[in-house]
Amino acid sequence: xxxxxxxxxxxxxxxxxxxxxxxxxxxxxxxxxxxxxxxxxxxxxxxxxxxxxxxxxxxxxxxxxxxxxxxxxxxxxxxxxxxxxxxxxxxxxxxxxxxxxxxxxxxxxxxxxxxxxxxxxxxxxxxxxxxxxxxxxxxxxxxxxxxxxxxxxxxxxxxxxxxxxxxxxxxxxxxxxxxxxxxxxxxxxxxxxxxxxxxxxxxxxxxxxxxxxxxxxxxxxxxxxxxxxxxxxxxxxxxxxxxxxxxxxxxxxxxxxxxxxxxxxxxxxxxxxxxxxxxxxxxxxxxxxxxxxxxxxxxxxxxxxxxxxxxxxxxxxxxx
Amino acid sequence: xxxxxxxxxxxxxxxxxxxxxxxxxxxxxxxxxxxxxxxxxxxxxxxxxxxxxxxxxxxxxxxxxxxxxxxxxxxxxxxxxxxxxxxxxxxxxxxxxxxxxxxxxxxxxxxxxxxxxxxxxxxxxxxxxxxxxxxxxxxxxxxxxxxxxxxxxxxxxxxxxxxxxxxxxxxxxxxxxxxxxxxxxxxxxxxxxxxxxxxxxxxxxxxxxxxxxxxxxxxxxxxxxxxxxxxxxxxxxxxxxxxxxxxxxxxxxxxxxxxxxxxxxxxxxxxxxxxxxxxxxxxxxxxxxxxxxxxxxxxxxxxxxxxxxxxxxxxxxxxxxxxxxxxxxxxxxxxxxxxxxxxxxxxxxxxxxxxxxxxxxxxxxxxxxxxxxxxxxxxxxxxxxxxxxxxxxxxxxxxxxxxxxxxxxxxxxxxxxxxxxxxxxx
Numbered sequence: 001x002x003x004x005x006x007x008x009x010x011x012x013x014x015x016x017x018x019x020x021x022x023x024x025x026x027x028x029x030x031x032x033x034x035x036x037x038x039x040x041x042x043x044x045x046x047x048x049x050x051x052x053x054x055x056x057x058x059x060x061x062x063x064x065x066x067x068x069x070x071x072x073x074x075x076x077x078x079x080x081x082x083x084x085x086x087x088x089x090x091x092x093x094x095x096x097x098x099x100x101x102x103x104x105x106x107x108x109x110x111x112x113x114x115x116x117x118x119x120x121x122x123x124x125x126x127x128x129x130x131x132x133x134x135x136x137x138x139x140x141x142x143x144x145x146x147x148x149x150x151x152x153x154x155x156x157x158x159x160x161x162x163x164x165x166x167x168x169x170x171x172x173x174x175x176x177x178x179x180x181x182x183x184x185x186x187x188x189x190x191x192x193x194x195x196x197x198x199x200x201x202x203x204x205x206x207x208x209x210x211x212x213x214x215x216x217x218x219x220x221x222x223x224x225x226x227x228x229x230x231x232x233x234x235x236x237x238x239x240x241x242x243x244x245x246x247x248x249x250x251x252x253x254x255x256x257x258x259x260x261x262x263x264x265x266x267x268x269x270x271x272x273x274x275x276x277x278x279x280x281x282x283x284x285x286x287x288x289x290x291x292x293x294x295x296x297x298x299x300x301x302x303x304x305x306x307x308x309x310x311x312x313x314x315x316x317x318x319x320x
Numbered sequence: 321x322x323x324x325x326x327x328x329x330x331x332x333x334x335x336x337x338x339x340x341x342x343x344x345x346x347x348x349x350x351x352x353x354x355x356x357x358x359x360x361x362x363x364x365x366x367x368x369x370x371x372x373x374x375x376x377x378x379x380x381x382x383x384x385x386x387x388x389x390x391x392x393x394x395x396x397x398x399x400x401x402x403x404x405x406x407x408x409x410x411x412x413x414x415x416x417x418x419x420x421x422x423x424x425x426x427x428x429x430x431x432x433x434x435x436x437x438x439x440x441x442x443x444x445x446x447x448x449x450x451x452x453x454x455x456x457x458x459x460x461x462x463x464x465x466x467x468x469x470x471x472x473x474x475x476x477x478x479x480x481x482x483x484x485x486x487x488x489x490x491x492x493x494x495x496x497x498x499x500x501x502x503x504x505x506x507x508x509x510x511x512x513x514x515x516x517x518x519x520x521x522x523x524x525x526x527x528x529x530x531x532x533x534x535x536x537x538x539x540x541x542x543x544x545x546x547x548x549x550x551x552x553x554x555x556x557x558x559x560x561x562x563x564x565x566x567x568x569x570x571x572x573x574x575x576x577x578x579x580x581x582x583x584x585x586x587x588x589x590x591x592x593x594x595x596x597x598x599x600x601x602x603x604x605x606x607x608x609x610x611x612x613x614x615x616x617x618x619x620x621x622x623x624x625x626x627x628x629x630x631x632x633x634x635x636x637x638x639x640x641x642x643x644x645x646x647x648x649x650x651x652x653x654x655x656x657x658x659x660x661x662x663x664x665x666x667x668x669x670x671x672x673x674x675x676x677x678x679x680x681x682x683x684x685x686x687x688x689x690x691x692x693x694x695x696x697x698x699x700x701x702x703x704x705x706x707x708x709x710x711x712x713x714x715x716x717x718x719x720x721x722x723x724x725x726x727x728x729x730x731x732x733x734x735x736x737x738x739x740x741x742x743x744x745x746x
Contacts, residue, residue: 125592147523
């Protein structure tokens with residue numbers, strides 16, 4: 001068995017690359033650690049000195065203002081020095097450039113890399129490389145890689161569910177939309193499974209589901225009305241523009257009609273069901289404004305909790 | 321030079337031999353096995369005690385990277401690797417730069433490869449100009465220059481009209497056509513088997529239907545044209561089943577698989593190990609097991625190295641951006657032996673798949689220890705265990721999923737045309 005590259009030999013979290021394979025205790029301990037950080041945001045001085053003197057590099061090979069900003073806020077509230085690097089890459093950019101960049105930043109005494117990359121597995125490659133060059137004191141946090149994982153998003157989603165539902169033991173959760181291309185969905189599926197949610201559903205047309213997705217521990221529904229029946233949590237996924245018209249889907253109109261979350265479809269879920277979305281939303285494509293702005297939506301609290309969860313992850317990786 | 325290879329166990333599948341015997345070599349040929357030829361006085365002898373003496377291996381797919389990719393490997397480095405791997409004949413695919421689509425290029429390659437220590441090189445010519453899938457190459461001229469078959473390496477001819485014509489034209493001269501089977505639309509952007517592991521890791525999948533649909537096309541066209549078809553690198557159980565059915569229907573088709581497909585599957589990608597980025601992709605454990613069974617029962621004719629030296633820059637990238645391929649010349653024998661041991665096969669049956677069977681596919685007189693044949697011989701210690709390290713590999717390609725593995729079987733001596741091309745440091 002290949003050792004899990006994000007744990008050290010004592011089984012402690014070294015990097016956060018994916019939720020896949022993380023022990024339940026670690027996932028729970030991150031959620032537990034996040035709770036006190038929500039209070040920091042309510043103080044007049046929104047800062048704690050846990051990462052004072054540490055250099056956190058936001059290493060974004062793929063643009064994302066939103067995710068980068070939340071990591072930046074989280075790091076600054078922990079009193080870290082934050083350096084933002086937006087490295088534009090095309091698909092033709094060679095891997096050596098990536099590792100050259102890493103070598104250079106490692107030489108600048110970085111303490112933590114927050115990595116966003118268009119290729120699945122890029123943060124793993126960086127973590128492996130840091131080990132090879134004897135710089136594995138530098139921590140790596142995956143801020144989204146290709147279709148693979150977005151673990152802090154998965155964790156903040158779990159924090160949100162726990163906040164509203166208290167317990168994972170009796171929940172039915174539906175993940176709706178483009179699972180095939182979604183790193184968020186993969187992290188959510190792993191997190192829900194490791195936390196013991198008895199029924200995790202994915203709801204999508206067959207063109208937006210990976211082969212053998214059921215082996216990840218989900219029930220597959222192609223009919224959204226069936227998939228939403230009796231669920232406690234609805235997790236919507238964003239549909240990327242380039243997928244909307246072509247060989248995957250005929251049109252946004254048809255998608256909205258059959259897979260968009262509208263008030264009437266939401267009525268099939270439990271009356272106290274919550275609605276989540278990782279943002280940014282496509283109103284009128286995957287979600288109706290009436291739902292997005294409605295009483296069951298917890299989309300903005302997700303954002304608030306996201307900062308606390310990211311503070312918890314960074315703080316834990318820094319050894320606190 | 322007259323050489324006596326003494327005290328070894330001779331395993332010669334082509335002649336049904338598996339017994340202790342001495343092998344006698346003179347003037348580059350085998351002059352006796354077990355029986356001392358009259359008047360033979362050895363000038364040199366090789367002590368093969370504890371070793372197996374078998375025909376030099378015949379590899380149906382070894383990229384030598386010349387011309388065009390000399391920064392990745394050269395004829396010198398890869399021929400040294402072949403000799404160290406006990407390989408004495410090899411076919412090289414046409415995916416060089418430029419591709420092997422002109423007689424001059426083939427003549428140059430043959431000329432460069434004509435050194436005493438070098439394995440016999442059998443170029444596979446390009447079926448279409450530039451491997452572009454549009455215009456036929458001068459196959460007859462290329463055959464005169466030394467091409468033994470025609471193919472497209474890992475590319476396909478999209479236009480079925482052109483494919484039909486190419487196979488007809490090859491059939492006109494009786495040239496074998498070697499094709500790989502992967503539908504480029506279904507495989508578009510794919511980097512791993514479209515299954516559980518790709519789903520979990522978020523990698524774009526290459527479904528098995530990409531293989532079976534392409535295979536259906538080329539099998540139908542082989543039947544239509546009567547071309548001698550060899551399918552390179554079958555990767556799936558379903559593909560193998562189609563080969564079986566085609567044979568049962570009377571279609572002349574042979575096929576091979578790569579040695580890494582015999583031992584690895586999608587799970588070996590682990591956490592995005594770029595060494596496991598291979599083309600065709602490593603498929604499910606069930607597919608791997610079917611390939612193993614197919615190789616044992618003869619549905620698969622030959623096991624090849626699919627040797628593809630890739631430099632470190634090509635591999636040190638996120639999985640999907642890493643280049644496909646692995647070094648293989650020095651692993652072909654140990655991986656064959658590993659399979660034989662695990663499947664409890666007689667050594668002769670296993671060695672046939674890397675000696676006499678690929679020689680038959682190539683249509684060459686090799687892979688045999690028959691008296692009068694060229695003295696292409698491999699002497700190996702089946703018990704010696706070897707750790708695969710970058711330092712040990714003579715190939716310029718240092719990347720293989722088996723790096724760090726300890727495998728049984730170490731080549732002691734390789735003879736090519738009766739000349740000692742390799743002897744292991746003791």
